[in-house]
Structure formats: C-alpha cells, structure tokens
Amino acid sequence: MQVIEDIVTDARSGSCREITLEQGARSCFSIPLTYDESVYGVLVVYGRSPAENWDTDILAEFGQTIAHTINAVETRSSFQADSVVELTLHSTAADTPLCRLAQAIDSKLEFEGLVSGTDDVATVFFTVPGVAPEQVVTAGKDVLGITEVTSLVERDDAPLFKARLSEPSLAGLVLNQNATVRSLRVDAGTATVVVDLPGSASVRTFVDSLAQEVPDLELLSRRTRTREPGATLQSTILERLTPRQQEVLQLAYRSGYFEMPRVQTGKELADHPSLAKRETTRQRRLIETSIREE
Template structure:
C-alpha cells in the first residue's frame, strides 16, 4: 500500500524521529557524493508509472558536467540538469525502482532529510503516532539491510514532511508540457546564458513557433516558477540555502 493522504502536515502529537545511514554507492545519492566529494540533497521525489521515481537533487560542490557524467554510469538512472549553480546544480534523476526514501514513506516513516555527503548517505524520517515505530523501522531494515539505524528520538511536534502527496505540487508539475519543452529548449540553446548564446527568435525557430508564442510560454512558465519558489521555498528547498 502506498503513502496515504492521511499522513499530512496538519497532524499533531508526538512523533518518533529516526536517523539512518548507508555507505553503499549503489544508491546514486551516495555514490555521486563519494565519487565527487560533494553534497547531494534530495529536494523532491515524485512516483512515476512502471515503478519509476523522479527525484530532484541539489548537488553542491562539484561541476554539473561531472555529476551528469557520473550518474550516467548507473543503468537504472536517467539524468537531466534543470538549473546550474557556480559549484553545482539542480538535477532530476529518473530512477527505476529501489528508492529507500519512497519505501520509508510507504511504510509510514515520512522522510524530511535525504542527503549524501562524501560517500555517506543519511535519511532522517518521522513516524506519526498512528504508526508503530519498531514495526516500520524493522520492516525497512529487513528490506534494506545495508542501512543502519543510528538514532531514534521522540518529538512533541513534527515538521513539514517530504511525502508524495505534497510532492505532487512540484515545480515541474505546475508547468504544462509545452511550457516545459519551451524552457528546456531555451536553456539547452543558451538562452539563459549571459551574454545569451541565442535569441528568443532562434529558440522559436527551433520549436517551429512564432516569437510572440515563445515569449508567451516563457513568461507564463517563469511566472509559475517564481511563484512556486517564493511561495514555497521554506517547504521545498529547491533553491540553494544561503
């Protein structure tokens, strides 16, 4: 049974927080952080059809090209660079199954932190009062024996949780397919470089649309992205914290 809408942020009461670690490089967020000696932070995870997951990671401390090159060595992962920073970027990993964070959510432990730092993976999750912490933790560790439980704490309140129900509000899902295509094409052609590598007309010609249509799609998409970031930055952490 998948995560339910009942596991929501408006739940009150004491929760059990668990902290798990793993050093198996078979998980991309661990292997990439080890190979590049960087930090890999999960911002969002969205289930896809056929047992796949779209995982959005902030990677800090390594050139994006090297991250893409390393992730491409995983047969079960498809990589897209969504945004580039001076020393990292925001990536989308399409993963074919075997997602420990999502499995925790299915079992009732709702992840709030998933990160890999220099080859050491760490997941912090909260188990609401309605669920049995020993049962949830035991089942997870039985399925993922390479993980180790290093801490269990009781808290009076819970924080905003990384659940599939809230993740459906992702920045990409706010865009239409056409808006995504226009932005991805513009980004790939260097429209967002400074100075620009191409003009809006160049991108429009590539897409087979008019310059006015291109501008309309870009404006609408950029407005949605800005509204999402400034309205939900505290919850999503899609942007790099300063």
C-alpha cells in the same frame, strides 16, 4: 491471487476440504490486499460453484481498492497526529542509484525531494556542492538505476538536479511506509537520513522493514516532537487531489515552475517522460494549461 477452481478435486484444499464443502463452497479465491509496497492481508472469497472460466479481474481490482482505502485511512490518521517521532538512520552499505552516483563523482548529494510517478519511475531532486553540473550529468549516464539526469539550476554553492530512477531509492522506501524524509545526505558509500514517523507508528516495525531493503542500517537517534504548523493543512489539500494531480503538482513545484524567474516552463513540464509518454498532444496541452492556471 490464488484460485481453487474446484475444492473437490484440487489438492490444495487439503484438510479444509470437508468443512468447506459442508458449508456449500466449491471454489475459493485468495486475494492479496496490497498497495505499493504495503501488504494488509488476504481477502478469501468462496463460491458455491466451480470457478471454471471465471473472470477474476474484478476480484483483483476489489482487493486493490480495499488496500488503497486502508492506506488512505492510515495516512490520514498519521498526518492528523499531534506528535511525530524523528529518527536518524545511517547505512554504510546502501546500494541505491544516488549512492552509486555519489561514488561516481566522488562527492556528497543532498536530497531535495522525490515524486513517485504513476508509471513506476520516480523523479528525484538533489543538489551537489562543489561539482560542475556537466560532470554530474555525464556521470549519471553510466550509473545503474538512473535513466536521465538533468541540471535545473546552476548555483555557485550547490547546483540543483533532477534524475529519473528505474530502481527503488532510500527516500522512496521511506515514503512507501508513510514516513516523511526531513533530510537525506548521500556520501561516497554512506547514507544518512532523518525521517518523521507518525507518533502512533511502531518504530521497530518501521526500522526492521527498512532494514530488509537497506543492509547495515543503524538507528542513531530517536526523539519525539510536536508536528510542525501547516503539516495538517498540507495533508488535507493533498487528500483532495488524485495521484495523477499530485504527481503533476509536485513535479511543477520541485522543478521550479513557481519560482521567479521560472526554472522550467509549463511546456517543459508537460514534456516530462512520466507525463508525456502516456498522453496525446491535446492532453499534454491541457496539463500545461492546468499548471499555468494553478
């Protein structure tokens, strides 16, 4: 946010000083409309008196609320579209936590899902074929951008892991642009991702924006297809949940809580760092109970 407390004396008023004073304005607030990584514009508010000692927190929150609403409307429109554009993207220079882990263990990783935590630390789920689980967990301790790696299911073909990420991931960058990750394969030094983009979205804008974060990004293919059955129902259900509820539900699903036998218990989920570190013991028990009831 930029604040001009007094248009008369602030040099930033520049050429607009005369006309704003004629309209009776003495102060100016420029409020960015941002949500996650998206910027929707700037809201400019003028005041009739100098803005000395004004509380701007309310204006900042107002800007965030507007941006969140715009994002929600765009997301709803995207999910209600009948068609999607499937893009296959490839990079040989993606420097993300999972790429570093793939290089450390000299093996490929298959992305399974990502939960964007409300504590700005994402939890990613992935499989690693042909590598001992303890080797992956040990290697993850020394990888920049990964704070924790946990082995969830030890399968012969491809054990399932989850990791806490303190840096942006390729999947997270895609999700932040209201796209869906269909598949993501990370090999030593390379990453190939297939995404679903809403049919009304601009492919060029999406690719250019992603390329700013991922060097050497290459668009390999593009095709338009009909949205899969059930996608609209899923989006409708998620719209009724708060971000906090979505985080808990997705962590439970991705962590294997609903599988038989269960991969993780309700207590283990309630102790997850993104949930436990901000909750009291009583609140964690409520989280555990709500997961079990669902």
